Every structure is written in C-alpha cells, then in structure tokens.
Amino acid sequence: MAASESSRAALVRSPTMGDVAAGAGVSRATVSRALSRPERLRPETVERVKQTAQELGYVLNPVAKALSTGRFGNLALVVPDIANPFFPPMIRAMEGLADRAGFSVFLGNADEDPAREHKLLGQLAKQVDGIVLASSRMTEELIREHAERRPLVLVNRDVAGLPRVLVDSAGGVAQAVEHLAGLGHRHIAYLNGPSRSWSNTQRRRTVQRTAERLGRSVSMVAARLSSYEAGRRAVPALLACGASAVIAFDDLLAHGVLTGLAERGVAVPSAFSVVGCDDVLAAQTHPQLTTVSARAAEAGRAAVELLTGRLASAVAISDARLMLETSLVVRATTGPAPGR
C-alpha cells in the first residue's frame, strides 16, 4: 500500500515526471527535455512523451522546477494600498503583461506602512524572479537593500541607480495652475497627500513654483493621507485660507472636497474650483472632474517591461529612469474665479 509499491497509487496523487517516463518508456530526463527543449530530441520521442503526458493529465510542478533551476516564474507586486483607486488600473495592466510573459504575480498590500512593506518584500523575495515596487514608503537605504537581493523596478519613487518609472505630474500640475490662473484665480490651495510620497513632493513643489512664476499666492493644506474622508475634512481649512480653487493630491481627495463643499453650500465650479490628480476616479465618476492624467496603467506596463526585459537579458540595465509626461484634462469642476 506504500505509495511507491505499485503504479496504481498514481490514481490518488497527481502524476510526476517519473510516471510519464514510465508510461512512455523513457527516462525522466527525456521527459524533461521533451517538455522544455523538444528540438534536442527525436520528434517521435517528443510526440510519444507528450502523448502520454496528456493521457496521464500530467502538469509540471513549478515548485520542483523552481527549486532546481532557481527560476520561479513569479513576479511580486507591492503597493501601499490596493484600495486606492490609483492602483487597480496599474495592477491590472501589470498582471496582464506579466501573464503574457509567462509569470504569475504575487500581490502585496503594504497598508502605507514601511515596516509591512519591508516584511512583505522579505517573504516574497525567495519565491519570485523580480519585484515591482510602487510608491514605496520605505527609506532609500532599505529599498537599495531589497534591490540587491532581487531585480527590482520602482514606480513613482526616484532612487538613483535603480530602474524606475516615474509619472511626471509636473507638466500636468503646472498646466493646472496655469489653467486656474487663466480663469482669474489669484489664490490657489494645494491639498497634500501622504508625506512620504514622491508624487506628493513633486506636485507640491510644482504648484508652488508655477504659482510663484505667475504671481499667484498659494496655501498648503494638509490631508496627510489619500482618502475621501480626509478630503472632506480638509474643506474648512480650504475655505479659511482664502483660496478660490484647490488642486488636490489625487482624485479621491478631490471627491471628498466636492462633498465637503456641497455640504457647506459652496457651488462648484461657480464659487470654487476643484482639480484632482490621476484621472482614475475622474474617468469613471460623475461629476466630470478636472484632473491631471496619471497614466497609471502605462506606468505599470512600463515597469513590468523593464523588469522582464532585465530578467531575460541577464544584463542589468540598472539606471533606467523612465518619465511619463502628464497633462491637464479640463472637465467640469473648474471655472472662472468668483466675482470676475
């Protein structure tokens, strides 16, 4: 009754290469070759092996293969918050491309917590060929450390020496400021997102510089995290600072602001203008939010391409720095400054 006693035991456990070998009257090595390097075998052998594999319902065991080759056929994808609408389109694009390249993907949700991010990367590293790390909140030092263990591509995080894809919101944000200035707004607020976010830093600076250049004043308002509620709660501060328009770190905050304004009877855009960022919520909700395109899906695709390219070539193209330009998408939540 021992599993090794007779071939009838194969009925319960799934068939292995040995079973196929026995069935086809060849060695396990030959089965392996028939499946991975058929050109090195006589066609009729390959045929016979594939035939019996088919009959037995044999499926290659990826874990055994991985142990033997050191290659896993898996990618890791780590994001700070999968529930943030910025990420799903990116994840979707990544998963699709990874799949086409023959990889399965692990998803890690870091919960905006650098420590959890670190832990996730640690436990995933040993079963993936490469990692895409999006909007990391970890220190540069820690990121470098992980990048040494496994090929790693960053999204929206700018660490010199590591391959990275950056959605350059500067262009779009500058356009947003110009758009508002052109509409007569003299005082613009910027509603901040997560403080450790590279994107937030970039957007804040761009608002500041552009407004300065155009001679408009700017107020910085803190939300500190990206959420609808945070945006809603920021409205009193927004109104108090004297601005007549706000550029929010992202669409989620912008929607919160819309609600907060509505609750206070402030009409949009006639009394107050609102601009979002990322064009993700904006594209699938009403009202049509004026926003800065973020090209999340493209960024994801580019990151996976960089990663699989690097995995295939064995030549570490380490310092790739891909910038994706953005632009303003004017929709319905911006209008002329009040009293003009």
Next chain:
Amino acid sequence: MAASESSRAALVRSPTMGDVAAGAGVSRATVSRALSRPERLRPETVERVKQTAQELGYVLNPVAKALSTGRFGNLALVVPDIANPFFPPMIRAMEGLADRAGFSVFLGNADEDPAREHKLLGQLAKQVDGIVLASSRMTEELIREHAERRPLVLVNRDVAGLPRVLVDSAGGVAQAVEHLAGLGHRHIAYLNGPSRSWSNTQRRRTVQRTAERLGRSVSMVAARLSSYEAGRRAVPALLACGASAVIAFDDLLAHGVLTGLAERGVAVPSAFSVVGCDDVLAAQTHPQLTTVSARAAEAGRAAVELLTGRLASAVAISDARLMLETSLVVRATTGPAPGR
C-alpha cells in the same frame, strides 16, 4: 571553485540550512527543528542556532520547504476584473487576513473571461494551498473540477456542495424598490450588469418580484458589462422606457448614468432617481449615491476565514453557504417621483 568546494562560496549565494548547521555545529535537521519546533530541542541549542542563523542572515527557502512538505504558504485569489471598484476592498481585506494567517497571495485577473479564469487556476493550483474564486464566470462543471484539485472557496457564486460566501443583495435591492415606490415612482428600470454574474441574476429577479408585489412596472435595460461608459450609453434607453428611476447593477454603472443624465439636462433626483449597488464608489465619491451596501470587504474576509479554517482542520467543511445580508443606504440621488 565549485560551489561545494569551500565554505567561502557562501559569500555569494544566500546561506542555506547547511551553512547554519555548520556554523552552529549541529545537523541540518536540528536547524530545521530549531526554526519550526523549538520545543523539541534544548533551549540553549535553539538559542545557538537562531543566533548563527541571524548572523549569517539566513532566511528559510519557502520553495524548498514547499517541495518537501507539500504545503506552500500561498493562497490564490482570482477575480474577474481588479479594476472594478467592487474588488479592491475585497482583495485588500483578503490580503490582510491571509497575511496574518501566514500566507502570501497570488492575484489573478481573469478579465471577465472564463477561459482565462480556467488557465489561471490551472497554473496557480500547483503552488497554492487554497483558492478564493470571486464572481466566477466559469461553468459550474469547471468550477467543480478545480475545487477537486485544491480547497476552494467561492464568493458571489452559488454552487451547491462547495463552500461559498454570498452577498445577498436581495434584501437591499428589495428595500431600494420599496424606497422608490414609497417616493411615488410607478415605473422603475433595472440596468443589468454582466449576464453570467450570479449577483446580477439575483438583483434582476428581486427588482422584478418586488415591483410586481408593489404593483409597479419594471423595464429591463441591458448594459451587459459593468463600466462607467456602459452606464452612460444606457441613458437614452433608460429615458425612452418611461421609467422615472433606475436601479443599476452597480455603482460604476450608476455613475455613468448620472453623467448621461446630466448631459441631457435631466436633474437628479428631482427629475430622475438613481440607485447604485455595492456602496463602494458611493462611499468615496461625490455626489452621495443612494446605493445598496455590498460588504465586499466582509465577504472577502469570510472567504479567507473559511479557507484557512478548512486548511487548518483538515476536515473538509464542504457545504458552507454563508449569506451576508445587505440593506439600502439612502443618500442624495433619490427623491420623490416628478410631478408628485
């Protein structure tokens, strides 16, 4: 220079159990025990082993462990479309719970395609301990087949004999119909979602029955898939059918409808009422959509609990059928029927 030649080679490759064993002056088995069953070892031995493991920066290789034990420490999560706002909160909840239970998670995006779903499950099955399959579009037969290979829990798909978590939108949808009837609407439309969706079938039937019971007429409008654009395009049909209110398959469609109505100058809710489903977009966007709560996160959590419970107990609780009740959340997009 062969890897086995001298221990100096350990500098390049990551340390194995053998390295730790050598360093601590014990056997590999002892290292293994120190890490997984420390209670079976003398405390000082455990200490010594952990110490040297620490020094060497040793991390257990999960793939080798999996090959040896047949347990992977991985779960698979397959959804039809990760970009559909219904899923991210669910995925997030699942990932969090899985992580706490010591599992990493593979994410599969089936793209609303049964064939892709099948393929994904096939390739993932060999490296996971269990599977959560959400809103499957596959045939019951195929689902059963996969459930035989690996422990599998369904979400929002009702297959007898398999453990499943169902968000029972009947309650909430019935309330929505009653709510609208109470507001004087005599003709209500239901905007359909994906035809293979269990949830859609359930919602459609509930609308029909409840409206019948209350003596209201119903029109069925097809959108066939869940997207903002589909909702928007459905507006002409919606207006043409003579209804004064719509219940949409989900929030995404509802938002599309809102935009379509706005484009035609139809005011919400004074001229037309809109109800969504899922309360996912609704909770983080403006305007505040009247919707049916979907408890996606809870459903995800329940599914993972069912799965890990089953994995731990080794007793197959096969026919669990968990229903999560829903209810209507009245917000700002429904109002009295026009002309009343």
Next chain:
DNA sequence: TTGAAAGCGCTAACAA
C-alpha cells in the same frame, strides 16, 4: 539522441 546520477534546500521518519 538518450540515460544515469547528482543536486536544488528542506522535512520527517527512524535510530541512537
């Protein structure tokens, strides 16, 4: 073109 055999890093009887 094919087979034999060693080994990937770990676990788990079985002994001691």
Next chain:
DNA sequence: TTGTTAGCGCTTTCAA
C-alpha cells in the same frame, strides 16, 4: 534531545 538518511519533483552535466 539530536543525527542519519531518504526523499519531495525537477533540471542538468556527463557519458554512452
């Protein structure tokens, strides 16, 4: 309490 040994299922030299 600890070590020895035999795999887990696959790939990959090396020989034939």
